[in-house]
Amino acid sequence: MHVGSNAFISFLVHACVEGHREAETRVPRCCRNLVLHPSDMLSRLVFVSASALKSSGPIGAGVVHASRCLHTSSQSLAPVPPLPEKGGKVRHGFIPEELFQLLYPKTGVTGPYMLGAGLLLYMLSKEIYVINHETFAAASIGAVIIYGVKKFGPSVAAFADKLNEEKVAKAQEVKDVAMSSLAQAIEDEKKEQWRVEGRAMLFDAKRNNVAMLLETNYRERVHMVTNEVKRRLDYQIALQDLNRRLEQEHMINWVEKSVISSITPQQEKESIAKCITDLKVLAKATQAKATA
Numbered sequence: 409m410h411v412g413s414n415a416f417i418s419f420l421v422h423a424c425v426e427g428h429r430e431a432e433t434r435v436p437r438c439c440r441n442l443v444l445h446p447s448d449m450l451s452r453l454v455f456v457s458a459s460a461l462k463s464s465g466p467i468g469a470g471v472v473h474a475s476r477c478l479h480t481s482s483q484s485l486a487p488v489p490p491l492p493e494k495g496g497k498v499r500h501g502f503i504p505e506e507l508f509q510l511l512y513p514k515t516g517v518t519g520p521y522m523l524g525a526g527l528l529l530y531m532l533s534k535e536i537y538v539i540n541h542e543t544f545a546a547a548s549i550g551a552v553i554i555y556g557v558k559k560f561g562p563s564v565a566a567f568a569d570k571l572n573e574e575k576v577a578k579a580q581e582v583k584d585v586a587m588s589s590l591a592q593a594i595e596d597e598k599k600e601q602w603r604v605e606g607r608a609m610l611f612d613a614k615r616n617n618v619a620m621l622l623e624t625n626y627r628e629r630v631h632m633v634t635n636e637v638k639r640r641l642d643y644q645i646a647l648q649d650l651n652r653r654l655e656q657e658h659m660i661n662w663v664e665k666s667v668i669s670s671i672t673p674q675q676e677k678e679s680i681a682k683c684i685t686d687l688k689v690l691a692k693a694t695q696a697k698a699t700a
Contacts, residue, residue: 503520
């Protein structure tokens with residue numbers, strides 16, 4: 409820390425000496441006697457400050473570092489007030505109106521003018537400010553600036569206002585586009601939230617559809633199994649009926665063959681004769697009933 413303070417002090421001394429040399433080269437020789445030499449006072453002040461710094465201890469960290477980090481406090485998070493579009497009222501081109509209003513209750517209307525004139529006379533009388541060739545140059549430059557402001561100020565101001573209005577219009581257009589896009593994004597987000605709310609109903613409907621599909625498949629399979637079982641049972645019934653019919657036919661054929669084989673030719677003739685006799689009797693009875 410001592411090495412850094414010594415380097416800073418030497419830099420200040422060198423800057424003061426160089427400034428004094430430059431001032432001597434710029435001030436005319438005839439006016440050098442009138443100009444005060446502030447280098448002596450500045451150098452004396454620098455040496456006194458250097459001795460004070462050397463006698464003092466090392467600089468604490470609290471002096472070097474800020475007590476709190478920038479842009480992290482609650483004050484930096486506060487809303488920034490909007491900048492005024494136009495400046496406040498001024499008098500004589502650069503003196504703010506607030507200064508006159510501040511001094512008016514105590515000094516009246518001429519107070520600020522007397523204050524400025526008195527301050528200027530005090531600086532001139534005490535030679536705090538010395539009139540030299542630079543003063544006349546500054547007055548000439550100021551007159552040219554005032555003339556330029558009076559002559560070209562309104563047109564330049566109108567041009568600047570036009571540029572400002574164009575910039576404001578572009579910024580407003582960008583803002584409107586951003587606001588519209590954000591509003592559309594908000595609407596889309598609300599729609600998505602509404603869709604999310606209906607997601608439960610959609611999932612319930614899908615679950616019901618899947619359950620109905622499973623139930624339909626189950627019933628189709630049950631119906632298919634029922635038809636298959638019925639078909640097989642019908643086949644078994646038909647097979648049993650076929651066996652029973654074949655057995656009956658076989659039994660009838662066997663009995664018929666047995667009966668036919670057991671009848672002799674004499675019995676056959678007697679049977680035929682008896683049948684003829686019975687037919688004749690039936691014919692006579694029928695004729696008798698018909699005549700009666």
